[in-house]
Amino acid sequence: MGRSPCCEETGVKKGPWTPEEDKKLIEYINNNGHGSWRRLPKLAGLNRCGKSCRLRWTNYLRPDIKRGRFDDDEEKLIIHLHSILGNKWSTIAARLPGRTDNEIKNYWNTHLRKKLLQMGIDPVTHQKRSDLGFLAGIPNMFAFSGNLDMNALKLQADAAKLARVQLLQSLIQLIASTSSPSSSDLLINHHVYGSSSLGSFGVSPTQDLNLGVGNTNNNQEFFMESNNGGGDNGNTVMMINGCPCPYNIHDHNSQHSTPSLVPASPETLDNNNNNNNNNNNISNNISIDQTQDQANCFADECIDISRNSNTSFGDWDGLNFDDSNTDLCWKDILEQIS
DNA sequence: AACGGTACCAACCGCAAAAGG
């Protein structure tokens, strides 16, 4: 169990390897194998500690090492494996031929971790971040697609789509948390056909559900609960804190039309109160009536899109986050909540 | 051109498990 003394040796060289040192190490290992790493430096004529030689070989000089950028599939696999294994870099590296644990670790820390953060995903837990702090990063999130290589385009397009879904979720969550009791007795009731998962993004199945439609995890602060398995074929109710969201954004049993706020029946209210009184434990910091109208337009379009979506993000592209002429008014919503 | 900030990544450090005597 004792520590290796090799790196405590004095007089051994540290720092970057020279081409000459690399050549010596490669030639020695090609001819003799590495054998004992501790004895290798002396046998190979290198003024390095064995540990340094081993690291140089395993992380850089090994002939089967694949250099260059990580492609899209590798990125997806790393994210997926990290969601399962955590920082088990060597285990993750074993699943990516030609990649070293050090390389994957570096890539995670410099690229993928930031990507997930920008998408509002906690890179440690791979869960959606429950706070709204990531909204502050939205401008970066959408500017994110400006400096890409071709391999990253698809992943980042997915990331942008995910961000949109999460933005919608957060907006509705915020509206729910800022309503007054007099204007909160409304019920979201809409229908979603098909599913919305992040499978194509490479997040593990358990995380897929947390991010989109179909989650039944009551720990989620907000999610859409889907009943796809039953005869109702995709009847979906928006849920907040495990209870039906107390807003009627739009009833999609009828044809698409200008949404209206429909007070829920007393029975509905009672049920909601019984399910979770916290939903009415709320502050009222913004003009909820105005924001609700805007949110209704926004959510209405989202819901329509989700009705027609049958794969990962499909028609979420149809959400217009940029057009100032649109009646979505999402920017206004953001301004009001900021 | 100079400077400061940032990103990247090779290499190092220290801990702990595995292997060997």
Add this chain to the structure above:
DNA sequence: ACCTTTTGCGGTTGGTACCGT
């Protein structure tokens, strides 16, 4: 069973390239 040595791993550091001002 115990101790020492070796190896592997994950976190961190520091040099350097790049970019914006």
